[in-house]
Amino acid sequence: MGTVILFLVIYSAITFFKKVSPYIILVAVILYIYTLIKKIFIFSWQALTSVPGLIIIGLLLLGLIGYYGYRHNRCAVCGKMYRQNQYVAVTDDKVCLNCMQAIGVDVKQLPTAVHVEKTLTVAEIKALQKNNIIIDPLQRWEAYQAKDATPESSTLTAKQVTDLRELKRLLDDGIITQADFDAKKRQILGI
Numbered sequence: 001m002g003t004v005i006l007f008l009v010i011y012s013a014i015t016f017f018k019k020v021s022p023y024i025i026l027v028a029v030i031l032y033i034y035t036l037i038k039k040i041f042i043f044s045w046q047a048l049t050s051v052p053g054l055i056i057i058g059l060l061l062l063g064l065i066g067y068y069g070y071r072h073n074r075c076a077v078c079g080k081m082y083r084q085n086q087y088v089a090v091t092d093d094k095v096c097l098n099c100m101q102a103i104g105v106d107v108k109q110l111p112t113a114v115h116v117e118k119t120l121t122v123a124e125i126k127a128l129q130k131n132n133i134i135i136d137p138l139q140r141w142e143a144y145q146a147k148d149a150t151p152e153s154s155t156l157t158a159k160q161v162t163d164l165r166e167l168k169r170l171l172d173d174g175i176i177t178q179a180d181f182d183a184k185k186r187q188i189l190g191i
């Protein structure tokens with residue numbers, strides 16, 4: 001009988017634990033405190049492994065798992081809840097498949113080797129959606145890999161430009177030699 005009750009409680013908890021997990025935690029904590037007060041002087045392994053004890057532990061675990069899932073199943077772009085396995089991990093967060101589809105990325109249609117989501121950020125997806133831009137995931141992934149294979153073309157920082165201008169002026173004024181200039185230039189560019 002006890003086993004049947006335990007099974008029924010756990011079964012119904014699994015069915016509803018997503019939505020009611022915060023309440024499950026509350027009920028479990030109240031039950032736990034109640035049991036603690038009641039059994040505080042005879043608290044033993046027997047109490048812990050009794051049916052009520054197991055139910056309380058089970059409820060606590062389900063509640064915690066459900067609450068964790070509840071907190072971590074929100075799409076970073078549209079803010080809606082998504083079901084388990086209905087999301088992809090982009091560079092900085094998780095995004096639901098609907099939001100990916102809105103920018104032309106149908107993850108389920110793509111070969112598993114294409115990880116276009118790794119090239120996208122939440123801000124970028126929001127911008128693409130806002131401007132109704134559809135991307136070609138295969139092309140984008142190829143471009144991303146090609147970019148990864150070859151070193152990025154160096155873009156100068158503002159400080160480097162200022163330093164190089166100053167250096168050129170020193171050379172033109174005859175304060176430093178061409179050799180000095182070349183050495184210093186390499187140092188500024190870090191090559």
Ligand SMILES: [Zn+2]
Binds near residue numbers: 079080
């Ligand atoms: Zn979404």
